[in-house]
Amino acid sequence: MANFDLMRRLALNEGGKIILLVMDGLGGLPRELDGPTELEAANTPNMDRLAREGSCGLSIPVARGIAPGSGPAHLGLFGYDPLVYDIGRGVLEAIGIGLEVESGDVAVRGNFCTIDENGIITDRRAGRIPTEEGEKRVELLKDIQIEGVDIQIKAGEGYRFAIVLRGDGLSDEVEDTDPQLPGLAPLPANASSPAGEKTARLVNQWLDAARERLRGHEPANMVTLRGFATDPNLPKYKDVYNLNAACVAVYPMYKGVSRLVGMNIIDTDPHDTIEDEFNKVAEIWNDYDFVFCHVKYTDSRGEDGDFDAKVKVIEDVDQHLPILLGLNPDVLIITGDHSTPATYRAHSWHPVPTLLWAPGTAMQDRVEAFGERDCIHGALGQFAAADLMQLALAHARRLQKYGA
């Protein structure tokens, strides 16, 4: 991964400007033997030109054979070994649905459940209520006030929600309240160490209030909490890379991880198109050294198993690339956080095609088009995703020499 001590020593406060364009789940597989992958099938004249002029390679998100979730995969791209920097489940869930998690906060995942008149859980997922039903229950819980702590709550998908606690002396040393087995009552929040006692006490007050407010709202008439976690205190982009960095992403998860590494989060609308996103990059371009731009729909269409639709998303990105190229970035990296082959309908471990275009500093290799099999022969070879930021800084001439 990025050597942060080295980066702190070598990273300059000036140099070229970098765009990191991530097409989520970019990597794919052929639909049939001897056929093209999604990226190879896509008509991408702009990316092909950049591939021809720059350096290509394949990045390994976490380790060989490991298919990552979006959180770890993005941490990797940002230079943080996802096996070292493990973001707690509560924090991932909270940032994934758009709650902000700051230093000192405690985040936790919640499930709505069904309890009977004796308080025994009869359904740990409240009959898998639809998201709208979860949102209604969250409205009931939103204004519970507990002295000494500010509580944010937000609905997730179906029976899920997340909570972020903000206040002095909070801790994630609190055990899950989900008893895991049916036929048991929800557990109270128990501290797993003395440091967690205050937090457990506050959470229990909240749980009591939640039980009152949900009474009669079957099937979701109670909650369980899991995965208490604190902000992971990741080294920040400005501190380690000397970069003023911004994030242009539509989905909360990616904004959340970007915020954890110290990027500024640019306002977006959930309905923003790829063109909209690129235009937002252009609007803020003068204010930043580094812009991370995230395209979600390559992954979504891959998970749908829709090969042709994934191809179209890639073509859509290519078509609008001139917006980014018009900014004259010194370094433009186009990659994915992991592979999501449409044939696979899921994240996979396959190394991710990566294109690093940097006029004057990137070695022009013999790759003639941007695709998985072309990238095998590229100048970047196969490399750990977490090394990418060092390469980005180097190609932007933002790193001093190491040693005399």
Place this chain on the structure above:
Amino acid sequence: MANFDLMRRLALNEGGKIILLVMDGLGGLPRELDGPTELEAANTPNMDRLAREGSCGLSIPVARGIAPGSGPAHLGLFGYDPLVYDIGRGVLEAIGIGLEVESGDVAVRGNFCTIDENGIITDRRAGRIPTEEGEKRVELLKDIQIEGVDIQIKAGEGYRFAIVLRGDGLSDEVEDTDPQLPGLAPLPANASSPAGEKTARLVNQWLDAARERLRGHEPANMVTLRGFATDPNLPKYKDVYNLNAACVAVYPMYKGVSRLVGMNIIDTDPHDTIEDEFNKVAEIWNDYDFVFCHVKYTDSRGEDGDFDAKVKVIEDVDQHLPILLGLNPDVLIITGDHSTPATYRAHSWHPVPTLLWAPGTAMQDRVEAFGERDCIHGALGQFAAADLMQLALAHARRLQKYGA
């Protein structure tokens, strides 16, 4: 190497079935400039087809430039970094000649030597007696009884043998009895720490008895012992990979290493042909998730320096591959544990051609034939042999995603 903590978290108890076919010492070198290697010279239509359909690459057994012995090389293939998991020499020798080493056992290598009437060693290798002579001496030593310990002894090649001690409170903290220099008497077994004192005492009783029984049996009239070692307690395949694994191998060393990682050892005959071995894989196929099948003779012919004979062994494997393909494995990996170029007559460090065939999950690269120079351009790139098991599990869809 395989990240065992991660594997324990992610490995499923279901998924595809895997065959790991190892041609010992597979990698080779051209006999002359511009000529083919052994594998390239071999007519291998089946492997070439699998290479065309699957992913190829080159595996690095231990580290760049390091030629491994068979023990470390196989540990690597099984996912255990051979520089971390160092199997003691006594254990390697013992399992190499077919003795079983279990948890708590102490194994040690023995040499027959010649001593004069004053007990001074005059030949540390007993005139390099042939194996039959060593076997006769072992017969004399077999039924020595020492209270409190069960002792297994077996002849190796020439003047070599191995012993396995089984009993309570044994330790490998015992120094070699070989004085290394001529003109000295064999040393008594000395404990190198208090933990080794009991073992040293028992070994000295055995050495006294051995001296008595070998008296007059010149030139092999005494023994020295070296490399006291205990079972290395390797993590087991079922525990770390969630695999029911079997080993089909003819030579004791490979059975031994496989047993140390928890594979079931399938009965074989020393005269089993490649076809016999493949048929044994077929017989047990229904009972296992993973079968390791070992072909010895590529290495043997390489060590003989017989290029053409090594080519023939490879062709023999290829010819019988339909037996394995008929089992419809989800993942078939064909590789070697290290290279043994015939021109070299020895193990070498050269990266080993590796073929991973897995319909639907392996990236089809542009490799058209299975050979060293083709594999350079394969989708697997150059990788640590100890990463191979993670790739095998991933391609068999036996690994969950890492993180959300």
